[in-house]
Amino acid sequence: xxxxxxxxxxxxxxxxxxxxxxxxxxxxxxxxxxxxxxxxxxxxxxxxxxxxxxxxxxxxxxxxxxxxxxxxxxxxxxxxxxxxxxxxxxxxxxxxxxxxxxxxxxxxxxxxxxxxxxxxxxxxxxxxxxxxxxxxxxxxxxxxxxxxxxxxxxxxxxxxxxxxxxxxxxxxxxxxxxxxxxxxxxxxxxxxxxxxxxxxxxxxxxxxxxxxxxxxxxxxxxxxxxxxxxxxx
Amino acid sequence: xxxxxxxxxxxxxxxxxxxxxxxxxxxxxxxxxxxxxxxxxxxxxxxxxxxxxxxxxxxxxxxxxxxxxxxxxxxxxxxxxxxxxxxxxxxxxxxxxxxxxxxxxxxxxxxxxxxxxxxxxxxxxxxxxxxxxxxxxxxxxxxxxxxxxxxxxxxxxxxxxxxxxxxxxxxxxxxxxxxxxxxxxxxxxxxxxxxxxxxxx
Numbered sequence: 464x465x466x467x468x469x470x471x472x473x474x475x476x477x478x479x480x481x482x483x484x485x486x487x488x489x490x491x492x493x494x495x496x497x498x499x500x501x502x503x504x505x506x507x508x509x510x511x512x513x514x515x516x517x518x519x520x521x522x523x524x525x526x527x528x529x530x531x532x533x534x535x536x537x538x539x540x541x542x543x544x545x546x547x548x549x550x551x552x553x554x555x556x557x558x559x560x561x562x563x564x565x566x567x568x569x570x571x572x573x574x575x576x577x578x579x580x581x582x583x584x585x586x587x588x589x590x591x592x593x594x595x596x597x598x599x600x601x602x603x604x605x606x607x608x609x610x611x612x613x614x615x616x617x618x619x620x621x622x623x624x625x626x627x628x629x630x631x632x633x634x635x636x637x638x639x640x641x642x643x644x645x646x647x648x649x650x651x652x653x654x655x656x657x658x659x660x661x662x663x664x665x666x667x668x669x670x671x672x673x674x675x676x677x678x679x680x681x682x683x684x685x686x687x688x689x690x691x692x693x694x695x696x
Numbered sequence: 697x698x699x700x701x702x703x704x705x706x707x708x709x710x711x712x713x714x715x716x717x718x719x720x721x722x723x724x725x726x727x728x729x730x731x732x733x734x735x736x737x738x739x740x741x742x743x744x745x746x747x748x749x750x751x752x753x754x755x756x757x758x759x760x761x762x763x764x765x766x767x768x769x770x771x772x773x774x775x776x777x778x779x780x781x782x783x784x785x786x787x788x789x790x791x792x793x794x795x796x797x798x799x800x801x802x803x804x805x806x807x808x809x810x811x812x813x814x815x816x817x818x819x820x821x822x823x824x825x826x827x828x829x830x831x832x833x834x835x836x837x838x839x840x841x842x843x844x845x846x847x848x849x850x851x852x853x854x855x856x857x858x859x860x861x862x863x864x865x866x867x868x869x870x871x872x873x874x875x876x877x878x879x880x881x882x883x884x885x886x887x888x889x890x891x892x893x894x895x896x897x
Contacts, residue, residue, distance in 0.1 A: 470896055475704045477835040484710075486833025489754035493887050496838075496896035499855050502815045504826050505839075505897050507777035509767060509792035515730045526726075547701040554730070558718025567725060568714035570761075584718035584727040620712065622719060626779070628767045628826055629897050633837065635709040652835050653707040661706050684702040 467501045468629050472545060472686045477652035484648040485609055501629065508628040511554045513588050520586040523599040527580030533562025533600035537670065537678040538636070542593045542623060545687030549593025556622040557585040557597055564603030573605050598676065604643060616643035616650060625685040636681045637663045708836040713761050720763060720796035733795035735807040737788040742771025742808035744877040747825065747842060747869055750801040754887035758801025762831040766793045766805055773811030809844065815854050822849035822856065829884060838894040842882050843868045859893050866892045
């Protein structure tokens with residue numbers, strides 16, 4: 464069965480059941496997924512563009528009455544597919560903790576301060592070549608209940624649509640050199656080191672803005688279409 | 697800086713427990729929702745329906761921190777995507793919906809019953825929604841489909857035919873009694889005797 468978007472691309476992802484991340488144990492299917500051919504239902508996807516993105520949605524430092532506390536950073540990159548083609552005009556959504564490692568979410572009870580000037584949500588559209596850019600605050604690490612003394616490495620959540628409903632991707636961007644990497648079961652659920660490294664942004668001196676903000680680059684690679692002609696029978 | 701050809705996709709990571717304020721704020725946070733669980737727009741033709749249910753984990757406990765997304769054709773079986781060249785360029789029906797489950801694991805979408813869409817052989821599929829399930833504890837989202845009971849075309853649907861007969865009911869929403877717009881119900885079970893069929897797409 465030759466698929467338009469080969470499922471072999473999915474081997475970069477974590478096994479769904481990754482017991483070191485405890486919540487996967489009761490939230491991953493126990494029966495094999497059923498293979499099927501992609502139909503138009505899978506090969507099309509929602510198209511959302513500039514009408515969804517307001518003027519300051521990409522700049523999380525301008526959404527409050529004043530500037531949020533913390534280290535201002537630029538996060539930018541290229542949304543592309545496995546064939547290296549940029550994904551133009553696609554919606555990129557972002558959410559994150561504040562500089563203290565605290566989320567606005569009501570369930571987050573980490574005893575670190577909220578920042579009245581920081582919600583931590585953003586939205587951008589890629590340009591005609593597939594590039595996006597956010598301005599935000601570097602998020603802090605925070606503890607969680609998975610195991611004794613568990614801490615998440617600082618990360619920014621990304622949600623991307625891409626060309627079809629099966630190219631949908633939700634991931635997390637990490638920062639280079641984080642000492643928490645070896646201890647984080649979510650980061651390490653991706654077993655292939657090269658694949659894991661694709662979740663780590665790189666420090667970008669060239670695009671760092673002098674006297675203003677450090678820059679990190681995070682490219683996001685979505686599934687590519689099969690290079691061979693699509694099987695129709 | 698141009699990108700070189702990548703070695704593979706960016707791995708998926710869980711949405712975690714805190715996505716709501718960014719993705720499904722629903723008026724509870726200082727952020728606007730780009731998406732809604734109500735897909736019906738003024739110029740949408742077709743039968744208005746509600747699709748609702750709950751999401752359960754392997755212990756049968758409702759999952760209150762789940763995000764569901766649906767993608768569907770319009771009543772004529774066309775997708776609001778230029779890749780579907782039969783799409784109506786001026787229709788405001790997008791065919792995409794998103795919701796975060798409530799404290800009881802519940803979800804609901806207000807939409808229209810989709811029309812039939814052909815498979816790659818040109819064979820008609822029964823009306824269906826494509827459903828993507830995201831949650832804390834899920835490192836990669838899952839895909840399934842929601843079909844509608846009482847549809848004669850279910851019997852000949854090429855995707856349902858791939859599913860063992862005793863598991864097909866996990867994909868078919870049941871019509872609820874009552875007047876007014878039709879309400880269909882389908883619960884999602886991550887595990888257990890009624891484990892939902894998920895597709896490897």
